[in-house]
Amino acid sequence: MPLLAIDNVSVSYGKAEAVRDVSLQVEKGQIVTVIGPNGAGKTSLLMAAIGLLRSTGRIIYDGRDISRLETEERIEMGFCLVPERRELFSDLSVYDNLRLGAYSRRAASGEIKDDIAQVFDRFPRLLERRNQMAGTLSGGERQMLALGRALMARPRLLMLDEPSLGLAPLITREIFRIIASLRDLGVSILLVEQNARAALETADFGYVMETGEIVHSGSADALMHDPRLIATYMGGSEVS
Amino acid sequence: MTPDIAAILALDGIATGAIYVLMALGFVLIFAVTRVVFVPFGDIAAFTALTLAALELGRLPGTVGLVIGLAVLATLMELYSILRAGSYERIPRALLFYLVLPVAIAGLVWITSGTLWPMPFRIALALLLILPVAPLLDRIVYRPIADASVLLLLTVSVALHFALVGLGLLFFGPDGARTESLTDAMFMLGNIPISGQTILIVVAAAIFCGLLYLFFDFTLLGKALHATALNRTGARLMGIRPERSGTIAYLAGSVLAGVSGILIAPVNTIFYDSGFLLGLKAFVGAIIGGLISFPVTAIGSIFVGLLESFASFQSSAFKEVIVFSVLIPVLLWRSYTFQHTEEDMDE
Ligand SMILES: Nc1ncnc2c1ncn2[C@@H]1O[C@H](COP(=O)(O)OP(=O)(O)OP(=O)(O)O)[C@@H](O)[C@H]1O
Numbered sequence: 367m368p369l370l371a372i373d374n375v376s377v378s379y380g381k382a383e384a385v386r387d388v389s390l391q392v393e394k395g396q397i398v399t400v401i402g403p404n405g406a407g408k409t410s411l412l413m414a415a416i417g418l419l420r421s422t423g424r425i426i427y428d429g430r431d432i433s434r435l436e437t438e439e440r441i442e443m444g445f446c447l448v449p450e451r452r453e454l455f456s457d458l459s460v461y462d463n464l465r466l467g468a469y470s471r472r473a474a475s476g477e478i479k480d481d482i483a484q485v486f487d488r489f490p491r492l493l494e495r496r497n498q499m500a501g502t503l504s505g506g507e508r509q510m511l512a513l514g515r516a517l518m519a520r521p522r523l524l525m526l527d528e529p530s531l532g533l534a535p536l537i538t539r540e541i542f543r544i545i546a547s548l549r550d551l552g553v554s555i556l557l558v559e560q561n562a563r564a565a566l567e568t569a570d571f572g573y574v575m576e577t578g579e580i581v582h583s584g585s586a587d588a589l590m591h592d593p594r595l596i597a598t599y600m601g602g603s604e605v606s
Numbered sequence: 607m608t609p610d611i612a613a614i615l616a617l618d619g620i621a622t623g624a625i626y627v628l629m630a631l632g633f634v635l636i637f638a639v640t641r642v643v644f645v646p647f648g649d650i651a652a653f654t655a656l657t658l659a660a661l662e663l664g665r666l667p668g669t670v671g672l673v674i675g676l677a678v679l680a681t682l683m684e685l686y687s688i689l690r691a692g693s694y695e696r697i698p699r700a701l702l703f704y705l706v707l708p709v710a711i712a713g714l715v716w717i718t719s720g721t722l723w724p725m726p727f728r729i730a731l732a733l734l735l736i737l738p739v740a741p742l743l744d745r746i747v748y749r750p751i752a753d754a755s756v757l758l759l760l761t762v763s764v765a766l767h768f769a770l771v772g773l774g775l776l777f778f779g780p781d782g783a784r785t786e787s788l789t790d791a792m793f794m795l796g797n798i799p800i801s802g803q804t805i806l807i808v809v810a811a812a813i814f815c816g817l818l819y820l821f822f823d824f825t826l827l828g829k830a831l832h833a834t835a836l837n838r839t840g841a842r843l844m845g846i847r848p849e850r851s852g853t854i855a856y857l858a859g860s861v862l863a864g865v866s867g868i869l870i871a872p873v874n875t876i877f878y879d880s881g882f883l884l885g886l887k888a889f890v891g892a893i894i895g896g897l898i899s900f901p902v903t904a905i906g907s908i909f910v911g912l913l914e915s916f917a918s919f920q921s922s923a924f925k926e927v928i929v930f931s932v933l934i935p936v937l938l939w940r941s942y943t944f945q946h947t948e949e950d951m952d953e
């Protein structure tokens with residue numbers, strides 16, 4: 367049984383349909399990626415999955431239909447999203463942002479302190495800036511904080527919307543290394559990316575989305591070597 | 607004007623200003639978390655004063671009927687939306703918070719209303735009774751239009767204020783009331799007399815400012831409220847429910863409104879419609895703080911209190927005219943320096 371099954375989901379903005387009849391699955395312990403051009407509907411799909419956008423169709427999480435649950439209830443079930451716009455609390459410190467990441471857990475404060483220490487281990491730059499306001503962080507630091515804040519919820523399924531957006535190549539590689547390491551901790555991941563090659567290198571399975579629909583899917587390996595995709599999404603040069 | 611008179615006026619102004627501080631902090635708190643300019647804030651303060659006055663006379667305060675009516679209406683609306691969403695497991699909680707608790711408080715006051723309790727107990731009862739009013743109004747009036755623009759929410763607030771004034775006349779009648787003074791103590795500072803009442807007001811305002819500060823800076827719930835104010839989507843993604851943050855902001859606001867009502871009740875005669883002017887002056891303090899800054903709000907409110915005190919010495923008939931004519935340029939100046947407020951809140 368997949369951890370997440372998105373079942374014939376459609377999203378509309380007024381008359382315009384941004385996502386049409388999309389179905390996809392994320393198995394436990396997998397990294398699944400959705401790639402596709404700008405405006406394909408990837409962000410809309412994630413927003414619908416977490417309940418911030420109204421949608422039709424069904425969203426099954428851990429065997430339960432959560433389509434009618436509030437976003438907050440989905441979060442409490444360990445289903446989390448790092449949104450494209452990050453949505454950090456700009457006037458709160460890095461530390462407070464992380465602390466609030468664990469809001470849904472109602473855990474003992476000792477346990478939460480340990481988890482914050484772990485995030486700081488993962489992102490030493492955040493430790494240096496623990497008392498700085500989130501709004502004054504650099505782009506890369508904000509991405510780290512957004513990811514770290516989501517980890518504070520101890521998610522079972524984490525959706526990441528373009529985690530490498532605007533990052534220097536070196537940090538991008540670092541972020542993807544961290545994403546891969548999360549899988550080893552047992553976190554399943556649904557990853558939306560523009561950087562198709564890096565995403566497919568990290569993922570187990572991939573979907574390609576164009577103008578609101580899934581047009582290809584397959585193992586990450588197969589997609590990475592699919593000549594049609596190489597031409598469109600990977601700058602045309604074959605890798606092996 | 608001799609220095610002594612100036613000092614007396616200043617003390618008086620600081621006391622009045624301190625009451626405005628409490629109310630203005632409530633405005634800022636509620637606006638920051640919910641984007642609602644809660645115009646009926648002054649009415650809540652006035653109703654608290656009238657409630658205390660009724661309890662003092664051993665009468666049943668009109669607030670009892672008001673709370674029960676609002677509770678029934680809010681419960682019906684909540685049940686309707688629960689049934690429509692099909693999430694029946696939320697029913698017990700809804701009944702507890704929207705019906706059982708408010709009605710229990712109203713019932714308690716009703717049963718004990720014949721008895722003449724000592725003053726601290728009366729004050730506690732009045733505060734307890736006023737506590738559910740704003741959260742219930744939130745459920746009835748603002749929750750259904752939570753995503754509306756700030757302007758629409760403001761318009762609705764103004765309408766709600768007029769509705770409340772009408773209800774105030776219905777439940778409290780047209781007579782004004784002034785309560786017993788909280789203390790008759792008098793102190794002399796050189797040859798300037800300071801009443802215990804003044805000291806009490808300033809101390810109460812300081813205590814509540816301190817509590818608010820501690821709440822926001824040192825508790826998880828306070829941080830969650832702050833987070834809701836900064837970024838609603840971000841808050842929801844952390845599992846923080848904006849409606850619940852809103853309810854807590856309204857509860858905290860009710861305490862502030864209630865306390866200011868209690869403090870002003872022995873100083874001014876309060877009528878069912880006195881709330882508006884009180885609220886307006888506090889609101890000006892809040893605007894000086896750009897509706898976001900707590901410290902500037904406090905300074906602004908004290909400034910309004912001082913202005914009012916000196917204006918009433920110059921000419922008590924033209925007090926309000928003087929106050930608001932001086933305030934207009936100040937507000938214009940603030941509106942130039944605070945251009946970014948709106949975007950900040952929308953982000
Ligand atoms: N609030 C909105 N109102 C109207 N149309 C919208 C809205 N949000 C998104 N859209 C449209 O829906 C379509 C899908 O947008 P979406 O953000 O989901 O794409 P995306 O795949 O995430 O793109 P990108 O890779 O650029 O982030 C786009 O055509 C976009 O213009």
Ligand SMILES: [Mg+2]
Pocket residue numbers: 408409410450527
């Ligand atoms: Mg997107």
